[in-house]
Amino acid sequence: MSAQATEEHVDVGGGDWDEVVAAAQAASAERLVVNMGPQHPSTHGVLRLILTLDGETVTEARVGIGYLHTGIEKNMEFRTWTQGTTFVTRMDYLTPIFNEAAYCLAVEKLLGITDEIPERANVIRVLMMELNRMSSHFVALATFGMELGATTVMTSGFREREMVLDIFELITGLRMNHAYIRPGGVSQDLPSGAVGKIRELLTEMPKRLREIRKLLDANPLYLARTRDVAHLDLAGCMALGVTGPLVRASGLPWDLRKAQPYCGYENYEFDVPVSEGGDVYARYRVRMAEVEQSLRIVEQCLDRLEPGPVMVDDPKIGWPAKLALGADGLGNSPDHIAHIMGGSMEALIHHFKLVTEGFRVPSGQAYAAVESAKGELGCHAVSDGGTRPHRVHFRDPSFTHLQAVAAMCEGGTVADVIAAVASIDPVMGGVDR
Amino acid sequence: MSMSNGAGHEPEEDLPERAGRERLDSPVQRTGMFGAGDTGDTSGYGRLRVRRTVVPDAERPYTDPDDPRTEGFDAVADALESAMAEAPAGFGEAVERVVVDRGELTFHVRREHLTEVLRHCRDDADLRFELCLGATGVHYPDDTGRELHVVYILRSITHNREIRVETCCPDADPHVPSATGVYPTNDWHEREAWDFFGIVFDGHPSLTRIEMPDDWHGHPQRKDYPLGGIPVEYRGATVPPPDERRSYA
Numbered sequence: 001m002s003a004q005a006t007e008e009h010v011d012v013g014g015g016d017w018d019e020v021v022a023a024a025q026a027a028s029a030e031r032l033v034v035n036m037g038p039q040h041p042s043t044h045g046v047l048r049l050i051l052t053l054d055g056e057t058v059t060e061a062r063v064g065i066g067y068l069h070t071g072i073e074k075n076m077e078f079r080t081w082t083q084g085t086t087f088v089t090r091m092d093y094l095t096p097i098f099n100e101a102a103y104c105l106a107v108e109k110l111l112g113i114t115d116e117i118p119e120r121a122n123v124i125r126v127l128m129m130e131l132n133r134m135s136s137h138f139v140a141l142a143t144f145g146m147e148l149g150a151t152t153v154m155t156s157g158f159r160e161r162e163m164v165l166d167i168f169e170l171i172t173g174l175r176m177n178h179a180y181i182r183p184g185g186v187s188q189d190l191p192s193g194a195v196g197k198i199r200e201l202l203t204e205m206p207k208r209l210r211e212i213r214k215l216l217d218a219n220p221l222y223l224a225r226t227r228d229v230a231h232l233d234l235a236g237c238m239a240l241g242v243t244g245p246l247v248r249a250s251g252l253p254w255d256l257r258k259a260q261p262y263c264g265y266e267n268y269e270f271d272v273p274v275s276e277g278g279d280v281y282a283r284y285r286v287r288m289a290e291v292e293q294s295l296r297i298v299e300q301c302l303d304r305l306e307p308g309p310v311m312v313d314d315p316k317i318g319w320p321a322k323l324a325l326g327a328d329g330l331g332n333s334p335d336h337i338a339h340i341m342g343g344s345m346e347a348l349i350h351h352f353k354l355v356t357e358g359f360r361v362p363s364g365q366a367y368a369a370v371e372s373a374k375g376e377l378g379c380h381a382v383s384d385g386g387t388r389p390h391r392v393h394f395r396d397p398s399f400t401h402l403q404a405v406a407a408m409c410e411g412g413t414v415a416d417v418i419a420a421v422a423s424i425d426p427v428m429g430g431v432d433r
Numbered sequence: 434m435s436m437s438n439g440a441g442h443e444p445e446e447d448l449p450e451r452a453g454r455e456r457l458d459s460p461v462q463r464t465g466m467f468g469a470g471d472t473g474d475t476s477g478y479g480r481l482r483v484r485r486t487v488v489p490d491a492e493r494p495y496t497d498p499d500d501p502r503t504e505g506f507d508a509v510a511d512a513l514e515s516a517m518a519e520a521p522a523g524f525g526e527a528v529e530r531v532v533v534d535r536g537e538l539t540f541h542v543r544r545e546h547l548t549e550v551l552r553h554c555r556d557d558a559d560l561r562f563e564l565c566l567g568a569t570g571v572h573y574p575d576d577t578g579r580e581l582h583v584v585y586i587l588r589s590i591t592h593n594r595e596i597r598v599e600t601c602c603p604d605a606d607p608h609v610p611s612a613t614g615v616y617p618t619n620d621w622h623e624r625e626a627w628d629f630f631g632i633v634f635d636g637h638p639s640l641t642r643i644e645m646p647d648d649w650h651g652h653p654q655r656k657d658y659p660l661g662g663i664p665v666e667y668r669g670a671t672v673p674p675p676d677e678r679r680s681y682a
Contacts, residue, residue: 069644074653078660078675109535238563241618252590259593357681363462363485366535367586367597369566380584382571385462385485387681391654393569395586400567403621432644 031059036417038067044143044421045428049405051417058417061409063402068432076392080358081107082319084389086179088379092396092430093176094139097132098372099430100181101125103392105262105368106379107183110361113312120308121185122264127198127301128171128180129263129370130294134205135164136373137287140425141212144284147418148225153215160208163201170194173330185311188323195302202299209292216284226281230408230420233278240407241400244375245290246424249275249282256371267304268297280423290373317359320351358387374398374425394433398426459487460575491533502536505594509538512559513550520553522546539597544609547600551615554587554598562587562596565616568623570630574656580604581632585612585619602632611637629654 032053038046046067052060072091076084088103089096108114142157165175171194172178172187180187216222232240237247247254255272257265273289275282311318320340324333340348363385369378375397384390401424408420462485465478495506510531517524527546532539542550554562566586573580579601588595602609611634612619623634624643631652634640642649651658662674 066642066644066646071653074660075675078678078680112535239617241565241567241616243564254590259590260595364488364534365539365571365584366537367595376566378566378586380569380586385483391571393571395567395569399621400618403618 038064044426047402047421047426047428049417049421051414053414056413058409058412058414061406061417063405065402065428065431068428070433072433073392073394076389078388080387081183081361081389082358084392085182088394089177089179090429091394091433092374092398092427094136094427095132095372095374095377095430096176096178097128097181098370098377100179101129101263102368102370102377102379102394104181104183105370106366106381107361109366109368110364110381110383111183111317113184113314113317116312116314117185118309118312120306121310123301123304124186124190124310125181125263126265126268127298130297130301131164131167133294133373134291135161137291140287141284144422147422150222153212156208156212156215160205163204167194167197167201170197182319184314184317184319185309187319189310195305198298198302202295205295209288213288223281225419226284227279229280229416230412230423231279232404232408236404236407240404242375242404244372244397245283245286246375246401248273249286250278251276256369256376260369262368262370268300270297280419283423315350320354360385360387372397375401396430396433398424399431402426402431455487456484459484461485488532488534491531495531495533495538500536503533505592506533506538509560509594509596512557513540513553516553516557516560517550520549522549537597539599542598542600544600544602548610548612548615550598551585551612555615560589561591562589564588564590565612565618568612568619568626570626570632570654572630572655578603581607581630583609583626583632607631608633608635610635613637628652631655
């Protein structure tokens with residue numbers, strides 16, 4: 001591809017830079033249209049930014065998405081309601097637990113079993129969601145540092161996140177794509193040793209957070225790159241549907257965990273961090289404070305953990321088998337196999353029907369939302385009464401927030417585009433679904 | 434999704450008969466016992482017709498004292514009614530149906546009056562739904578004349594409430610006015626609904642595809658658009674693609 005010059009602008013669609021420069025000089029055009037991405041390390045996956053530049057100033061910023069569209073919503077219409085969790089966990093792959101929680105809350109609302117979810121399952125859900133909030137914010141911090149050239153921030157962020165992922169691996173068996181939260185509860189109880197490992201994190205993490213804060217909070221270089229950059233005020237947030245850390249960094253203490261509590265969030269003591277700046281630095285401060293609040297919630301979760309079931313007490317909905325770790329890996333527990341294969345014919349039929357056919361969900365529609373690490377993550381589920389969803393739609397916060405790129409970047413410099421996009425913390429898996 | 438007509442609300446009418454008639458009018462959800470369409474159904478229930486339960490129109494009061502989730506529903510409906518009273522089209526003309534289901538309040542709005550209703554929802558002091566959580570399409574191929582629905586979730590931060598506004602258009606004339614003038618956040622959401630369902634949002638500043646490539650044919654989330662896929666062979670056995678496997682629905 002070669003650069004084409006028109007009277008007004010030079011189109012830089014790729015190719016040899018010398019040609020671009022020559023074309024720009026030949027046409028004496030002042031505007032330059034630069035295509036940033038979709039393959040660019042600082043575009044968080046495959047985001048495409050189309051920037052019109054006047055010198056170093058961005059006069060127009062347009063966003064192109066769709067490069068990671070995988071048809072998750074369509075695919076879910078061909079699987080059972082339970083199988084849906086394995087799809088949704090892959091959407092925003094940095095917040096898998098939130099995806100599963102939003103989906104399962106919507107399915108449970110359709111089934112009308114929201115109040116029947118066992119207490120222990122709800123506590124585990126909150127515990128996992130808050131751990132996930134921490135790991136997602138650490139990636140936001142790490143990638144942000146990397147994109148601005150601060151690689152120490154990157155290594156710290158990913159190192160801290162690793163502690164959370166170790167816990168996820170212990171509890172769910174996987175570092176990501178867990179499919180752990182299921183309609184009716186969670187897939188299995190906490191394994192032995194999980195609580196001890198979480199307590200380790202609770203003692204270690206405050207020290208690590210202090211280190212990061214020492215490194216960044218008053219760092220003049222960091223402040224120069226983040227203060228008054230990519231400003232978005234509250235009116236802009238509301239018009240563009242911006243929620244989560246971004247709206248809290250613009251001064252509104254709006255948090256669904258407080259406003260519309262779900263999974264028993266009303267039982268926990270925590271604060272909603274707010275900052276007035278509305279810039280990249282304010283968003284950083286809010287995220288760091290949220291990690292500290294998540295630690296508080298996780299600690300309360302451990303205190304609230306009482307022995308009990310983790311799946312709804314309804315044999316027509318709850319997954320029939322309990323998982324157990326055997327010599328050949330994780331699988332159905334030997335007790336359950338003995339029961340269905342040797343004890344009860346009806347139990348075998350029941351197991352077979354529920355696993356292959358799934359459960360039926362009464363027709364209607366429901367919307368359930370959770371406060372994900374990135375903002376309001378909503379799930380609109382429609383059932384026609386069958387064993388498969390008629391339609392599932394996810395309102396992903398990253399998708400909505402990317403619309404604000406133009407408002408944040410136009411009039412600023414090219415270098416600040418990187419900071420603006422990083423402060424939104426988009427994950428294209430969630431944006432494109 | 435059939436609508437019960439106004440005559441059905443007369444109190445002297447025989448309620449069980451009315452319920453039975455509505456049941457028979459509701460769409461068939463599945464036939465047979467096990468959803469088996471390819472092989473013979475030997476269960477003896479092959480002619481069974483299971484009908485879908487239709488969510489009925491809500492009747493006042495919308496607030497159920499036993500359900501805390503419905504708190505404030507009457508206040509929202511009152512506010513919208515009084516706000517629409519001054520409008521050229523009244524509340525009854527603009528809102529064809531109100532549904533209260535699973536603790537959620539839905540206003541089914543005729544598409545001609547959609548932007549007006551949304552504007553009142555945003556601006557009226559007693560409504561103040563500042564935040565729109567996007568628009569999404571749903572395709573109901575059996576709902577003749579109202580195949581394509583668009584669903585808007587609105588959230589009020591002032592009053593801490595949530596409602597749903599739903600509108601629909603026939604497949605033959607898939608036009609809905611754009612809500613971007615009231616809620617700019619709907620820009621991408623409406624582009625997505627156009628991309629996936631082929632719903633044309635009149636007045637949208639740039640209604641182009643957003644997820645699929647620009648030269649894509651068809652609208653993939655519609656029910657008449659196949660999922661696609663190829664059979665996979667593994668150790669001599671063949672696994673058909675997901676949309677060709679047995680469905681129990």
